[in-house]
Amino acid sequence: MKEKIIDVLLDNGGNFISGEELSRQLNISRTAVWKYIKEIRGEGYVIEAFPRKGYRMKKKPDLLLPREIKRHLNTLRLGKSIEYLARVDSTNRRAKEMGLQGALEGTLVVAEEQTRGRGRLDRQWFSPRGGIWFSILLRPDLSPQQAPLLTLLTSLAGVKGIKNATGYSLYIKWPNDLFWQGKKAAGILTEINAEMDRINFVVVGVGINANIRHDHFPEDISSEAISLMEEEGESVSRPKLLATFLNEMEKMYDQAQLEGFKELIGEWKKYSTTLGKRVEVKTPRGIIKGKAVDINEEGALMVEKEGGEVIHLLSGDVYLS
Amino acid sequence: MKEKIIDVLLDNGGNFISGEELSRQLNISRTAVWKYIKEIRGEGYVIEAFPRKGYRMKKKPDLLLPREIKRHLNTLRLGKSIEYLARVDSTNRRAKEMGLQGALEGTLVVAEEQTRGRGRLDRQWFSPRGGIWFSILLRPDLSPQQAPLLTLLTSLAGVKGIKNATGYSLYIKWPNDLFWQGKKAAGILTEINAEMDRINFVVVGVGINANIRHDHFPEDISSEAISLMEEEGESVSRPKLLATFLNEMEKMYDQAQLEGFKELIGEWKKYSTTLGKRVEVKTPRGIIKGKAVDINEEGALMVEKEGGEVIHLLSGDVYLS
Numbered sequence: 001m002k003e004k005i006i007d008v009l010l011d012n013g014g015n016f017i018s019g020e021e022l023s024r025q026l027n028i029s030r031t032a033v034w035k036y037i038k039e040i041r042g043e044g045y046v047i048e049a050f051p052r053k054g055y056r057m058k059k060k061p062d063l064l065l066p067r068e069i070k071r072h073l074n075t076l077r078l079g080k081s082i083e084y085l086a087r088v089d090s091t092n093r094r095a096k097e098m099g100l101q102g103a104l105e106g107t108l109v110v111a112e113e114q115t116r117g118r119g120r121l122d123r124q125w126f127s128p129r130g131g132i133w134f135s136i137l138l139r140p141d142l143s144p145q146q147a148p149l150l151t152l153l154t155s156l157a158g159v160k161g162i163k164n165a166t167g168y169s170l171y172i173k174w175p176n177d178l179f180w181q182g183k184k185a186a187g188i189l190t191e192i193n194a195e196m197d198r199i200n201f202v203v204v205g206v207g208i209n210a211n212i213r214h215d216h217f218p219e220d221i222s223s224e225a226i227s228l229m230e231e232e233g234e235s236v237s238r239p240k241l242l243a244t245f246l247n248e249m250e251k252m253y254d255q256a257q258l259e260g261f262k263e264l265i266g267e268w269k270k271y272s273t274t275l276g277k278r279v280e281v282k283t284p285r286g287i288i289k290g291k292a293v294d295i296n297e298e299g300a301l302m303v304e305k306e307g308g309e310v311i312h313l314l315s316g317d318v319y320l321s
Numbered sequence: 322m323k324e325k326i327i328d329v330l331l332d333n334g335g336n337f338i339s340g341e342e343l344s345r346q347l348n349i350s351r352t353a354v355w356k357y358i359k360e361i362r363g364e365g366y367v368i369e370a371f372p373r374k375g376y377r378m379k380k381k382p383d384l385l386l387p388r389e390i391k392r393h394l395n396t397l398r399l400g401k402s403i404e405y406l407a408r409v410d411s412t413n414r415r416a417k418e419m420g421l422q423g424a425l426e427g428t429l430v431v432a433e434e435q436t437r438g439r440g441r442l443d444r445q446w447f448s449p450r451g452g453i454w455f456s457i458l459l460r461p462d463l464s465p466q467q468a469p470l471l472t473l474l475t476s477l478a479g480v481k482g483i484k485n486a487t488g489y490s491l492y493i494k495w496p497n498d499l500f501w502q503g504k505k506a507a508g509i510l511t512e513i514n515a516e517m518d519r520i521n522f523v524v525v526g527v528g529i530n531a532n533i534r535h536d537h538f539p540e541d542i543s544s545e546a547i548s549l550m551e552e553e554g555e556s557v558s559r560p561k562l563l564a565t566f567l568n569e570m571e572k573m574y575d576q577a578q579l580e581g582f583k584e585l586i587g588e589w590k591k592y593s594t595t596l597g598k599r600v601e602v603k604t605p606r607g608i609i610k611g612k613a614v615d616i617n618e619e620g621a622l623m624v625e626k627e628g629g630e631v632i633h634l635l636s637g638d639v640y641l642s
Binding site: 093096097100120121143144145147148151175189190191192193194195196197198200283284285314315316 | 414417418421441442464465466468469472496510511512513514515516517518519521604605606635636637
């Protein structure tokens with residue numbers, strides 16, 4: 001019933017609707033209407049009420065509430081089941097736990113705040129309120145060797161989702177970051193749980209610096225990080241952005257499982273800022289220097305060294321040289 | 322104190338030791354001795370008591386109790402922390418859960434019985450009382466691509482551990498089974514939790530058909546399965562076998578991390594029943610026919626097809642053809 005009242009108020013735009021009208025439409029007493037309105041206000045919605053005019057939704061809460069996400073969602077699996085958390089250590093950690101417990105493909109874990117947000121190699125990821133921190137559980141019919149392709153797919157979904165929701169044009173820094181104006185605006189952390197030749201499940205974690213004031217970034221990342229609100233100084237709609245992201249991602253995910261990744265790789269290349277450049281890639285097993293010539297069919301970066309030898313890298317820190 | 326009393330009784334072999342002597346050695350009252358003896362009996366130890374003679378350990382319980390495992394263990398990490406369960410759905414499932422929660426390298430989960438024991442690709446693994454069902458949590462400094470080498474290492478530790486503990490000579494069927502007299506005596510299931518270029522943790526699950534009467538095997542596996550007790554009709558000491566397994570495994574694991582897997586691969590080949598044979602390998606992505614020519618440095622089986630092309634396989638079902 002709460003959902004229905006919120007829907008009616010939102011559909012009604014800036015206009016007032018009387019308690020009587022609400023009570024008639026929803027077939028509940030006016031006292032019940034009043035009780036629900038109180039509850040809805042408790043969730044952060046600002047609802048005006050005037051005698052003889054009725055109710056009007058003045059402001060939705062700036063939260064990633066499942067119902068606000070679902071309002072913009074047109075997926076069949078991604079985000080159909082949502083675990084919403086005001087605060088969590090790490091959405092990836094929680095999603096992996098749910099994966100072990102048998103949670104369904106497409107399960108979304110989303111939090112307003114992470115206390116132990118992580119990037120690759122256990123690096124800290126600053127995750128205060130205002131950002132969009134979420135993880136998606138996937139159970140793809142892919143080999144573990146193809147898992148890097150899911151990072152690639154998610155990067156592309158991120159660029160397109162953000163473009164659709166905000167109009168901003170980001171680009172991709174291989175393997176897992178989205179950049180804007182030369183700074184990091186979003187990152188992806190893909191983790192797999194697998195047997196040798198079969199994926200049990202994958203958790204794709206995404207962090208988007210959506211509405212974070214620049215002076216709130218810690219000093220050590222301040223010069224490299226950017227938040228989407230900075231350009232216009234105006235905050236972006238986080239539920240809409242997240243839903244748009246998931247809409248794009250599901251389309252690509254379905255396409256990849258049906259037709260393979262070839263087309264997606266082609267499109268990914270259009271947004272890549274890495275290919276064609278001279279790079280230095282730091283990996284856990286050493287530094288590779290050369291030219292980033294291509295992405296192969298498993299999502300590995302192909303780096304051509306001085307002598308012509310081509311190295312395939314699954315991950316690493318890329319520096320332009 | 323219970324541990325100490327058990328130790329004294331076991332050290333005393335088949336001889337009686339008086340309550341007075343026990344009370345003196347352990348510096349506790351004779352009433353306390355009697356109370357502890359009662360508790361120890363409650364755990365399944367059979368202790369005889371006669372007036373004027375004292376106590377004698379007649380029979381240890383046929384259980385994989387941590388203290389019985391540790392009696393034979395000479396490792397520094399593997400099995401130093403043990404979670405012992407009378408019954409569990411799957412030791413791998415439990416160990417993965419503990420891995421997510423930050424459990425230490427070497428943590429051992431061992432159960433008398435699994436209700437949902439699993440082999441590769443979610444296949445059922447018959448896991449009644451009498452077998453040895455355990456999982457070890459590892460946090461190796463290896464790339465995810467090297468994970469198959471841990472299955473190889475564990476196979477070799479299994480062959481050697483079983484040889485040491487029982488004298489029986491098993492051999493290895495790539496990728497993850499130990500065979501004896503042409504039948505499956507043990508299996509290994511390696512699962513990884515990883516980022517693209519870094520392992521978070523690995524769980525190596527092992528199931529050994531130790532003391533299972535042949536007529537207890539379900540009909541569908543009866544012709545392919547064998548239990549170690551069948552040969553002599555005599556049961557093997559399960560805690561000793563498990564400890565011996567872990568002793569071998571830690572030696573190899575330390576060696577591999579220090580010097581790489583080259584030597585282990587060489588030794589593995591001595592016990593392999595797959596190499597050199599014409600095989601048909603069923604994989605999730607199709608059937609490969611050819612000759613199993615070698616194992617590469619990542620633990621992949623190299624199969625040479627008719628035309629000379631060599632395929633590298635990480636896992637699969639091998640049939641001799």
